[in-house]
Amino acid sequence: MTVGPVARDAATARFFDGTAAGQFLLRRCPAGHFSEPPAVACTTCASAELGWAPAAGGATLVSWTVVWGRSSSDAGPERTVLVIGELDEGPWWWSQLAGADPASLAVGQRLRIEFRRGTDDHEAVPVFALA
Numbered sequence: 001m002t003v004g005p006v007a008r009d010a011a012t013a014r015f016f017d018g019t020a021a022g023q024f025l026l027r028r029c030p031a032g033h034f035s036e037p038p039a040v041a042c043t044t045c046a047s048a049e050l051g052w053a054p055a056a057g058g059a060t061l062v063s064w065t066v067v068w069g070r071s072s073s074d075a076g077p078e079r080t081v082l083v084i085g086e087l088d089e090g091p092w093w094w095s096q097l098a099g100a101d102p103a104s105l106a107v108g109q110r111l112r113i114e115f116r117r118g119t120d121d122h123e124a125v126p127v128f129a130l131a
C-alpha cells in the first residue's frame with residue numbers, strides 16, 4: 001500500500017494535528033451531531049458552531065472499488081482498494097483499505113482506522129483496515 005504525499009494548509013491543520021496524534025477528528029455541533037472533517041456546518045442541524053471531537057476509530061464497510069496503477073515491477077500493476085466506510089459516529093469517509101483481498105469483502109464488514117505516512121515529513125493519513 002502506498003500513501004502519496006499530503007501537506008496541510010490552514011483549512012486542514014487541525015485535522016492533521018489529530019492524525020499526528022493518532023486521532024481521526026470529526027466536526028461536532030453543540031447538539032452532539034457529528035459531521036465529516038471538511039464540514040463548515042453541521043450536516044444534521046446546519047449549526048455553524050462546530051468543534052472537533054475524536055472518532056472512536058470503528059466503521060462499517062459500505063462499498064469499495066479497485067484501482068489499478070502502472071506496472072512498477074515484475075509483480076505487475078499496483079492494486080489499490082478504495083472503500084467507503086460509515087464511521088460509528090455516522091459520517092461516511094472514503095480512503096484506501098490496507099492489506100485486504102477485495103474478493104473477500106462484503107458490505108457490513110467491520111473496519112478500523114489506521115494512519116500511514118508517505119514519508120516521515122508528510123502528514124499522517126487515515127486509511128481503513130479490516131477490524
Ligand SMILES: [Zn+2]
Pocket residue numbers: 029030031032033042043044045046047
Ligand atoms: Zn447538529
